[in-house]
Amino acid sequence: MAKEAICPLCEGNNLRLITDKARFGRKADVYKCQDCGLTFLDQNSFDFPEDFYEKEYHQTYITHVEPEALNPQAYYEKMKKATRIWADKFAKMLSGQEVVLDIGCSTGHFIDLVKDKTKKIYGHELNVKETEFCRNVLKLDVSNQPLENRFKEESFDYITMIYVLEHIAKPKEFLRSVKKLLKPDGKLIVLVPNEQDALVNLYDIPQFRSFYYCIEHLFYYNP
Structure with missing residues (x-):
């Protein structure tokens, strides 16, 4: 049985599911805590490769928007x-x-x-x-x-x-x-990136939302 998600900051369970998909269609549950306001990826909802930052992060995630990343x-x-x-x-x-x-x-x-x-x-x-x-x-x-x-x-x-x-x-x-x-x-x-990004919170553009949440960004902080 899957563990119930709790907020890593305040440890509450008053959560709202924002999406169950991260960038590139990866399975990952993204929640917003209704008590403290933290947005986070439930780390029990997806597998994080041990060599992610040495391999996939630069080969796929970063270079998707920053091709220079492969060349220091x-x-x-x-x-x-x-x-x-x-x-x-x-x-x-x-x-x-x-x-x-x-x-x-x-x-x-x-x-x-x-x-x-x-x-x-x-x-x-x-x-x-x-x-x-x-x-x-x-x-x-x-x-x-x-x-x-x-x-x-x-x-x-x-x-x-x-x-x-x-x-x-x-x-x-x-x-x-x-x-x-x-x-x-x-x-x-x-x-840190601002969780209150206008393209997500003000304009609510679905295409950007599916790109915005990614498995390397485990938390989305706000002012």
């Missing part, structure tokens, strides 16, 4: 332009004495834009190909080793996560572990 150099150039507005805003918060960690740094485009404004900046990226690009081409301090093995607690003034949190299967546990890496007055900066 091309993807770096594209994303460096797209990320500049966030990097400029973040740089204004820095004095040049901060130690920073960027989690899910991909090809290092954000790190490369702000590195000269920091005392030291590190990157964490699970994708081996992108990690090697960061280290070998950009000469950045990026690794795919577990964060708790790499850093001591209270190491960072800032930790940034740009379009990462929506991928994390257990966000509350993950954020608790990340918090330990921050200094007592450190700050966590998170950027």
